Amino acid sequence: MHAQSSRPSSNQPHLHPKLAATVRRHLGARSRKPVAPHNVAACKVLLAELAARPRPLVLDSFCGTGHSTAALARRHPGHLVVGIDKSGHRLDRHPADPAGHYLLLRAECGDLWRLLVEEGVGVDHHYLLYPNPWPKAKHLQRRVHGGAGFYWLLQLAAGRRPGAGAPSRIELRSNWQTYVEEFGVAMHLAGFPGSVARVPPGPADLSLFEHKYRASGHELWSYTGRASPAAP
Ligand SMILES: C[S@@+](CC[C@H](N)C(=O)[O-])C[C@H]1O[C@@H](n2cnc3c(N)ncnc32)[C@H](O)[C@@H]1O
Numbered sequence: 001m002h003a004q005s006s007r008p009s010s011n012q013p014h015l016h017p018k019l020a021a022t023v024r025r026h027l028g029a030r031s032r033k034p035v036a037p038h039n040v041a042a043c044k045v046l047l048a049e050l051a052a053r054p055r056p057l058v059l060d061s062f063c064g065t066g067h068s069t070a071a072l073a074r075r076h077p078g079h080l081v082v083g084i085d086k087s088g089h090r091l092d093r094h095p096a097d098p099a100g101h102y103l104l105l106r107a108e109c110g111d112l113w114r115l116l117v118e119e120g121v122g123v124d125h126h127y128l129l130y131p132n133p134w135p136k137a138k139h140l141q142r143r144v145h146g147g148a149g150f151y152w153l154l155q156l157a158a159g160r161r162p163g164a165g166a167p168s169r170i171e172l173r174s175n176w177q178t179y180v181e182e183f184g185v186a187m188h189l190a191g192f193p194g195s196v197a198r199v200p201p202g203p204a205d206l207s208l209f210e211h212k213y214r215a216s217g218h219e220l221w222s223y224t225g226r227a228s229p230a231a232p
Pocket residue numbers: 061062063064065068084085086087090107108109110128129130131132207208209210
């Protein structure tokens with residue numbers, strides 16, 4: 001049973017006025033910050049799994065406890081489904097997967113996205129479920145579309161692996177409508193037009209935060225889009 005969750009409260013009533021300028025700046029200049037060794041190690045684990053059993057990839061970025069990763073592995077049985085979260089504490093709360101149907105990695109998403117791009121690995125489906133909203137206006141740069149990692153997210157979606165079958169598809173969900181609208185505009189600016197809509201009630205919640213927000217009566221929003229050949 002989850003405690004009631006409060007809705008994101010923001011001093012930003014609409015899209016951030018610096019959204020377009022911030023997105024354009026990141027699209028024009030990729031970060032060359034060194035990648036932390038534990039992220040390199042996590043990428044090696046992923047690459048070794050792909051080498052041992054080659055199959056197309058699904059990412060569950062910001063996976064938290066990885067409950068969504070297990071659900072997505074059931075949804076995509078022919079794929080390698082990988083959950084990524086920087087919090088070992090959250091990942092440790094995941095029940096064991098003796099069958100090894102999916103992989104959970106402790107890593108920073110931005111670094112891992114960049115390493116996969118540099119390794120030439122593509123992703124068929126990329127889920128970003130309920131990333132931290134950072135609702136204060138001064139924290140735009142901490143949102144997925146406001147930070148340097150956005151460049152690598154786009155590169156990863158555009159560089160899908162030849163022969164992998166399904167086209168790259170990105171889905172982001174949040175209980176803060178403005179966040180999803182901002183993400184949709186940022187994706188549009190980058191050449192990934194998609195759609196923003198309410199998440200319909202399903203037979204089961206996809207993640208623990210989805211469950212908590214639904215149980216608290218929040219509206220849930222999603223962006224879904226596919227890479228276009230020209231992007232980004
Ligand atoms: C609000 S929780 C959502 C968890 C899960 N997706 C869900 O819906 O239940 C956000 C998660 O993002 C993780 N996180 C935040 N920034 C991250 C980053 N840069 N790289 C990896 N994980 C990150 C946090 O540790 C946290 O588990």
